[in-house]
Amino acid sequence: MAEGRRRVEPLDGGWGWVIVGCCFMVTVCTRAVTRCISIFFVEFQSHFGADYAATSWIHSLVDCTTMLCAPVGSLVGNCWSSRVAVMLGGLLSSVGLLLSSFSTSLELLYLTMGVLTGLGFALCYTPAMALVGCYFRRRRALAYGVAVSGSGIGTLVLAPAVQLLIEAYSWRGALLVLSALVANLCVCGALLRPIGRQDGEEEAELGGEEAEPAGEEKPGFVSSRDAELAVSPAPPAQRRRGFLSGQEFRFLLLPGFLVLAASFLLLASGCSVPFVYLVPYALSVGVRRQRAALLMSLLGVLDILGNLSFGWLTDRRCLKPYLLSSYVIAVAMEGVACLLLPLLRSFTLLVPFAVVYGYFDGAYVALIPVVTAHVVGARYLSSALGVVYFLHAIPYLLSPPIGGWLVDITGSYSATFLLSGVFLLSSAVILSASAGIRRCLAPPTAAES
Template identity: 35%
Template sequence: MGGPRWNILSPAPGGALSGGSPVTSQMAHRAEPPDGGWGWMVVLSAFFQSALVFGVLRSFGVFFVEFVAAFEEQAARVSWIASIGIAVQQFGSPVGSALSTKFGPRPVVMAGGILAALGMLLASFATSLTHLYLSIGLLSGSGWALTFTPTLACLSRYFSRRRSLATGLALTGVGLSSFAFAPLFQWLLSHYAWRGALLLVSALSLHLVACGALLRPLSLAEDPAVGGPGTQLTSLLHHGPFLRYTVALTLINTGYFIPYVHLVAHLQDLDWDPLPAAFLLSVVAISDLVGRVASGWLGDAVPGPVARLLMLWTTLTGVILALFPVALAPTALVALAVAYGFTSGALTPVAFSVLPELVGTGKIYCGLGLVQMVESIGGLLGAPLSGYLRDVTGNYTASFVVAGAFLLAGSGVLITLPHFFCFSAPTSKPQDLVTETLGTKVPLPSEGLGEE
């Protein structure tokens, strides 16, 4: 009675009981995510995968000075290497999602790991910046696009009640690797120069293949009803709550990264020394790590839609951002940095947990890829807008206030999601799913947040 529930789906049009030929093939589908089991191995895979993608991206700045000196190029041109990689990873996410829907996440992520490693390998032979644009930016970026979204989507299919906690634990890999990789890469540069260091980073990236091998496809009862990638995309583009949620995340993304880009510069405007100012970012990173785990636990423990918790963390983050220009004393700035790190880290796992409640786990691959592609627009525009406001006003006051306003606007959109004020946790069953058992169609429970 406590074991897994299964629906037996019969693809044959007729059955033995209806007078037709016997059922020739049957496929067993788990009725709901197992909330554990092999899912914890998927969490482990996602932990290392997030570290090997975003840990490398966050720490890649240590190569920046080496590239400027080696190719005698302007800093702005060298900066495009990482920017192209990030852009390709974000905009290529729907491709990884579509391929995972058709072939499953395991071969897609393993192929992505090979591309990411190959890009770093070819970069070690670079003779120009164009070579680095193509190898690291395009090739490794394409590999990253095939790894992150499919892995997080696969994790979402394994968990329901513990989804926020599982996601929070998986994403702690980003914070931990950011601490480890920056000094590691610097050590590699000092001992092997930048070409040798890139060869070793290539070997490190190849471990993404092992991460992909841990992903075991999970068949759920709702899968036959959601159709292929094209059908899913069409339905999502007409899904009101999904579109509003995408708008909310885009607004949040616009202001979310401003402290990572301009907090050090803001502190230097206040006459802070560069070293303490940079150390404050480490304080933010530590708080971010704690916030992700705490929020993941709360997301599963607090009843009601996860979107409500996401709105809380987003609102607090927006208020804290707007308060940065007001704080002048070092103690107040450190307190705000700790608070920002915690709340901004806390909103990340629940942001990924809301999506399955909106569209169902059957559409999670396509939905997550589409969300990441659109929300990346906010991430790409936020920093330039903040810099423009600094140039116009002469300080970062308007930059942080506007960044906070974007997050508060995103919170306002989250309130419009269906069942936001309900006091029970929604299910993630799709609204239109029917199962055909021995020729009889049986509707399953409607999707928790439904379509509009």
């Protein structure tokens, strides 16, 4: 039996924790580095003589390119392997930051940092996240919680470190150091060992996954069939045939995934606004600058706690049948917090908002891959995550400017936060309604009859 076709069940440990550690580093080198790009804004403005609007496009392009090209990362991972995708992405993103350190204009930064680095991040993020789901079944939520916590932990460590690097070596030197850091993605990619499958094992049909609707709760949340499908892609020739025939995207026909996609679009439209406008809002109601910055720190710390604790809690036996409900509650709590935010007009009242919003933001982020795996199965998880992150791209790009436009025409932040809350609550309501409808339409079980 060929080594690449060896059957290996999801381990829920062992080498799986190495995969989680690699995915943790991938989120540090992608999402945390992206957040830290804003630290360079003042340096870019003074060096190139640009205004804030022109400079802010660098951050928007990195974020948008990472999300828009997420399906490309899925295709590369499915056509070759997660190892190839992450190593190639690490090389591209490192080269992009290296070239950015020699840029002589903002236009060059748009290309090198915004497009090239963003493309590299896209090649890394989705395949690494999907491989975690292949190695874990019982403790999948906890594994993803640890993996995505790299975003918050990396931001806490990198933000002050990048500021010190800029002061010591200028922005060009700081980008060189970040380029070297991001090059470690190649090392992480080399450790992403795929799981094989037996020769002659039949490919499961998508119809089997279709029988597991998006909103249906069940013990364990992920079926044993998912575990059997949690395997690496087929041999190269077979993978290319599957790619060319579009087999990797058959999940797009699932009604459950269409509902999930609509929910994610609404979620992405509302979730980023508080991170952009919380500090300006706090300043507008008289909070001192240092305390306003502390609110963002609280958001980051609670985001980490949400990643870890919610992942651990939802893997407990008593909560495992209610993972989807837990996800919906986390999104709904964020929506309620945003609706109440215009009433909070002091630092003392804004601290509870930062605690609640930060914690539940980390909670739902940790559960996104788990919810997606429940709908499409692990066989299609890599491709599905690529589409899911692709759906975040345009809302991430447009929602902050739309929020700013509402502030301009209304003279307050109330409409911006209310709109964000409505989007988040609508995202939760769609999934809840879909789950309720599917339960009502489901045939009665033998026990019920």
